[in-house]
Each structure stands twice: as structure tokens, then as C-alpha cells.
Amino acid sequence: MCRDYLRPTLLIFASIAIGVVGWSGHVLLLPVALGFPVLWSIARTRSVAALVSAGYFLAASRGLPQGVAAFYSSDIWPGLLLWLCASLSFVTVHTALWATSAALRPFRYFLAAVVMAIPPFGITGWAHPVTAAGVLFPGWGWWGLGFMTAGLAGLVTRIWPAVAIAFAGLWLWSAAVWTGPKLPEAWRGVDLELGVSLGREAGLQRQRDMIATVRGATGDGALYVVLPESALGFWTPTVERLWTDLLRDGDATVIAGAAVIDAGGYDNVLVAIDRKGGHILYRERMPVPGSMWQPWRSWFRESGGARADFFANPVVSIGAGRAAPLICYEQLIVWPVLQSMLHDPDFIIAVGNGWWTDGTSIVPIQRAVTTAWAKLFAKSLVTAFNT
Structure with missing residues (x-):
């Protein structure tokens, strides 16, 4: 019985850690968010996929309750309510599109990524893993975005370790030679x-x-x-x-x-x-x-x-x-x-x-x-x- 709960618990805690670290405000840590698709894909039930999605999104947007409380000069409860409501679209999309079939998962995750990038769901499409494209493929433009999207789909397949290793190599290279964007002249x-x-x-x-x-x-x-x-x-x-x-x-x-x-x-x-x-x-x-x-x-x-x-x-x-x-x-x-x-x-x-x-x-x-x-x-x- 304990083993039945151990795997889902580890997945949920891992998704929270990914949300916290990936969205800590350091640009070179954005690729950590790419761990979310992997956790989403290896969830064995739809309910676990929902909890993994919620853990990631709530951790990534953890500053919202405190920020809302400061904005409205109120206690923490309105911020907590808005925080939970904002997570509904992300969790709903990723829960509805989760699939038991391994063959369907790449298409389903690709669809979830697109849906969360454009209105109406994209209105609250924070913490989108595709943002890491700028770290892994600097200067590649639309080609880099395309490779990033294909890589996200690859992370939810059985070959995800190979894709993750490739991304890790790109990440290390980018970090080694990283320079910030230039300021326009004058x-x-x-x-x-x-x-x-x-x-x-x-x-x-x-x-x-x-x-x-x-x-x-x-x-x-x-x-x-x-x-x-x-x-x-x-x-x-x-x-x-x-x-x-x-x-x-x-x-x-x-x-x-x-x-x-x-x-x-x-x-x-x-x-x-x-x-x-x-x-x-x-x-x-x-x-x-x-x-x-x-x-x-x-x-x-x-x-x-x-x-x-x-x-x-x-x-x-x-x-x-x-x-x-x-x-x-x-x-x-x-x-x-x-x-x-x-x-x-x-x-x-x-x-x-x-x-x-x-x-x-x-x-x-x-x-x-x-x-x-x-x-x-x-x-x-x-x-x-x-x-």
C-alpha cells in the first residue's frame, strides 16, 4: 500500500521543486522547467497528472498570494483564492489532455502547450516551459522555437532520457558562453x-x-x-x-x-x-x-x-x-x-x-x-x- 502512494508523492514533490527552481528569477535556470513534461508523462493516472500539474504551476506562481495582498492592502486570503483560481486553466488543460496511451502523449502535450500559449487559456499561461528556448537555442529564432517544441514533445515519449541528455548538453554549453542581450545604441x-x-x-x-x-x-x-x-x-x-x-x-x-x-x-x-x-x-x-x-x-x-x-x-x-x-x-x-x-x-x-x-x-x-x-x-x- 505504501508503495502505491510513494511514486505519486515523489512525482508531486518533484514537480513542486521544478516550479520553485525553474521560476526563481534566474534566466539560466529556466530549463529546469523542462522537467515538468517528463513528470506529467510518467504519471500513471489522470488524477496524479492533475496533482503534478497543480504542484508545478502553484510553485512557479508562488509569489501571487503575497503580491495580491500587497496590491489590495488586504490579508493573504484574497491572494490565495486568486492563486488557486489562476491555476485552474493550467491544471484543467493538462489533466484533460493527459493520455494513458504512450503513442498519444506527444500529440496531447503539444496540444496542451499550444493551448496554454494562446487565448483564452493563454491569458493565464504563466510558467510555460517553452520559454527555456532562449537559453538552449540563443539566436536560433523561430528554428529554436521549433526545436524546443519538438523537444518538449520528445520529453513525453519513451526516449525522454536521450532528449533530456541532449537538452542538458545544450544547457551547459549555453551557460558556459552566456552573455546578456545588448542594449540598443543611444x-x-x-x-x-x-x-x-x-x-x-x-x-x-x-x-x-x-x-x-x-x-x-x-x-x-x-x-x-x-x-x-x-x-x-x-x-x-x-x-x-x-x-x-x-x-x-x-x-x-x-x-x-x-x-x-x-x-x-x-x-x-x-x-x-x-x-x-x-x-x-x-x-x-x-x-x-x-x-x-x-x-x-x-x-x-x-x-x-x-x-x-x-x-x-x-x-x-x-x-x-x-x-x-x-x-x-x-x-x-x-x-x-x-x-x-x-x-x-x-x-x-x-x-x-x-x-x-x-x-x-x-x-x-x-x-x-x-x-x-x-x-x-x-x-x-x-x-x-x-x-
Whole structure:
């Protein structure tokens, strides 16, 4: 009887360990997540496959309860509830597609990987193992993504030890020669440590402080300066005039996060400002479900919440180049970056406002994921985060 429970218990604990280590925020540890497909495939029952899936996903997203509690200034219980609810899509997909037949497993896992990468299930498609492609196949682009996908399917077959050995060799080689993605020439990303006040304290002094920060960056020769999500607060004609006036004597262009509000809700955006004026550069495709994106409000004829533009503006033109912007939550899921890469941008801009993640690994995970995607597609990367 004890032996009947020993194997499932070991699989569940192993899946938890893989989720913790693979999604610790260190880019070179992302390939650890490739252990999940192996554990999923060697589960002997559907219920064990469900528990393995839950263990992996809950461990990988372990920072959510604490982060939600900080965001809403509440106790841990709302965060725990959201954490469990968010895991339902991952667990449901992997449980439903698990197969007793070894011949069917590669196709079933491939289907699960695709389903969790695109909407609607992809909306909560965090901790996707395919993200490790950037570590194993840096610079290979779509070929690397294809090999990674084929390898994931191979990990759920009887030849998984051979596939795992091949991946381990690629991993060791990549770690030995690893270098981070380059910063585009004349670009600077500015990290801030303003905590919860960023985006909420929008007085004149805060705007002047931001402008002084930008001037410090341009003093080093930067022509394009990126500020974090929500750096400007609400985007209004008054804010635009203030920044335009104070940038009038230089050639710098500022790309910064802001919110645009109307009667129906708001857009989380990036704006571009120079001495000639400002304009909305990018509208976030996928805001954070629950705290920002609240589609159920429209069902009850209520307004409010952030709008999701889903597949809009995957790339934007800025200066002489084309950028793939990713705001906060978009960095944790798969389809926004892949949609952008279809348009072959010159570089990636990744911004976030992670004050609510203090004490968690969420911001390091965002940095690791964007680094991995930039390396996979050989793109330069500009980041700007507030903590």
C-alpha cells in the first residue's frame, strides 16, 4: 500500500521543486522547467497528472498570494483564492489532455502547450516551459522555437532520457558562453525605487523629479530614455505640455508608462514625448486579469477596469527602429511576444511597475523571461522597472 502512494508523492514533490527552481528569477535556470513534461508523462493516472500539474504551476506562481495582498492592502486570503483560481486553466488543460496511451502523449502535450500559449487559456499561461528556448537555442529564432517544441514533445515519449541528455548538453554549453542581450545604441532604461507612490503621486514636483532623472540619463549620451510602467500617472494635455516644454532644449525622446482614462475605463499605455510633443505609442494588449482587466463589468453594464487590446499594435515605430513593447503582465505569458516577433522588430522594450511584488520573485522572473525571449530571437533589450 505504501508503495502505491510513494511514486505519486515523489512525482508531486518533484514537480513542486521544478516550479520553485525553474521560476526563481534566474534566466539560466529556466530549463529546469523542462522537467515538468517528463513528470506529467510518467504519471500513471489522470488524477496524479492533475496533482503534478497543480504542484508545478502553484510553485512557479508562488509569489501571487503575497503580491495580491500587497496590491489590495488586504490579508493573504484574497491572494490565495486568486492563486488557486489562476491555476485552474493550467491544471484543467493538462489533466484533460493527459493520455494513458504512450503513442498519444506527444500529440496531447503539444496540444496542451499550444493551448496554454494562446487565448483564452493563454491569458493565464504563466510558467510555460517553452520559454527555456532562449537559453538552449540563443539566436536560433523561430528554428529554436521549433526545436524546443519538438523537444518538449520528445520529453513525453519513451526516449525522454536521450532528449533530456541532449537538452542538458545544450544547457551547459549555453551557460558556459552566456552573455546578456545588448542594449540598443543611444537607448537607456531607468529603474526606479519609488514603491507604491509611482503613478499615484502625480504632483508637479514628482513630474520635475522624473524630468531630472531623464536629464541625468541623457547626460550620458542617450537619445531615447525609457521609464517604467505608470511613471507619468494619468496622461493629460497638462502633463504633455509640461514634459514638452522641459524637453524643448534637447534631442531626447522619452518613452514612459501612463494611463489614459475615459468614461468606459482606462488604457495602460506607453507614451513617447520629445520637444515637438507627445503621443500614445502603445496600448497594453493584456493587462493583469482581475486587478486591471475586468471584462465582467460590461456584463452588468458597469464601467471601469483596463481595456485589453489583445492582438493590436504588436510593434511600434520609434526613431529609425521598430520595437516590440511588453508591459508588465505581458512578459509572463507567451503569445504577446511571439505575435510581436512575427513582425521582426529591432528590439524589445519591457517595462513594469512591481512595487506590489516586494519580497517575491515576480520582477526577477519578468526580467529572466524577457531576457530569454530577446536571446532566442537575437534582439536588443531595454528594460525599466519600478520596485
